[in-house]
Amino acid sequence: MAFDEIPQHFKQWELSTTQGIDGLKLVEDASIGKVGDEEVVVEMYAASLNFLDLWGGHPGMLELEKSPGLITGCDGAGVVKAAGSAVKSFTAGDKVITYLISHIADDEKVDFTKVGASIGIATNGTLTQYGKFHVSNLVHAPKEMSFEQAATLPCSALTAYNALLGLRGRQVEKGQWVLVQGTGGVSVAGLQIALAVGAHVVATTSSAEKAAKLKSLGVESVINYRETPEWGLPARELTPDNAGFDHVLDVGGENTIGESVKAVKTDGVVTTIGLVGGPTEKQVPIMAASHHACIVRGIVAGTRQQMRELVTFVDKVGLKPALDDVEFGIEQVRDAYWRQEKQQHFSKVVIKLRD
Ligand SMILES: NC(=O)c1ccc[n+]([C@@H]2O[C@H](COP(=O)([O-])OP(=O)(O)OC[C@H]3O[C@@H](n4cnc5c(N)ncnc54)[C@H](OP(=O)(O)O)[C@@H]3O)[C@@H](O)[C@H]2O)c1
Incomplete structure (x- = not known):
């Protein structure tokens, strides 16, 4: 060579x-x-x-x-x-x-x-x-x-792919509801993957300008997490019959996990990914996962095999x-x-x- x-x-x-x-x-x-x-x-x-x-x-x-x-x-x-x-x-x-x-x-x-x-x-x-x-x-x-x-693709999109399509039996499907937090790399990759599958997406952000960008990508509803810090139940009310989200991608960490668990569907999946919400005095409501009967799943990036699957996925659906x-x-x-x-x-x- x-x-x-x-x-x-x-x-x-x-x-x-x-x-x-x-x-x-x-x-x-x-x-x-x-x-x-x-x-x-x-x-x-x-x-x-x-x-x-x-x-x-x-x-x-x-x-x-x-x-x-x-x-x-x-x-x-x-x-x-x-x-x-x-x-x-x-x-x-x-x-x-x-x-x-x-x-x-x-x-x-x-x-x-x-x-x-x-x-x-x-x-x-x-x-x-x-x-x-x-x-x-x-x-x-x-x-x-x-x-x-x-x-x-390597870090944030792989992580989003693992969150939404990496847990066997819980892969996001057409018609399901997905919530992403903020407009960073993982969340936007997550919403693009979810939309490509045909899911409905709700997002949070702190910025009106970024909310407009989220809408232009196809996000159905946006909640400003600064104006509505307790956004979990209002987000849930956006889903049919207030049933909640099939998948929540939690990038905020201890600051957002309580709201994520309020928003998730019974038997839905909250994937804990990051800590961009910073440190907090709030108690992590681990028993809330039990009350809401949901799965709380921690992930770190994904396997090399999942990276290859992500490449095949984006080629197949034409995701940019x-x-x-x-x-x-x-x-x-x-x-x-x-x-x-x-x-x-x-x-x-x-x-x-x-x-
Ligand atoms: N587990 C893993 O394998 C893995 C992989 C990748 C990343 N991560 C972690 O995931 C997090 C996100 O990573 P990234 O690279 O996507 O970050 P990023 O691009 O730097 O994300 C920044 C965005 O996060 C949003 N944000 C900040 N505070 C927030 C809050 N309280 N609630 C909701 N959104 C908030 C803001 O969105 P707005 O400006 O719209 O408000 C901000 O622009 C980080 O903590 C990172 O370490 C973990």
């Missing part, structure tokens, strides 16, 4: 010794170095940011240790340029996306301990013009999707991930992180890595 086509010098973003977004450093003369037998070199076209990318310097959040010199970014898309001698599943020219966790079996379940070892956190990530990944950190990209759209209005170039990565940090974005913040 084309090792000689990989430039000697290219741009990438690395962590310096300073914590947080200001500690990100643009390196202009990066090089790929030695390529291991099981490694693949990818010409990267686009990356996208997640809430996860803010950890390690984000006040109040769980800490994930990242080392100086690390290339940040978990999500990305590009084209295979070259690979080590043991790589049989990819060839030069293949369009690929990243998969967070390396060295696990295709169907091995992911828990939080494995996230600490993922790309962009423990090993080099996607904010580079040429990435070198272990073969297990890649899957083939969807056929009909731009690099910018494909770069949104919604992107934020503002697009960033490789020089503007810090601005992109700030947009994510300030929660100004809708769906996914994307960074184009090439001109």
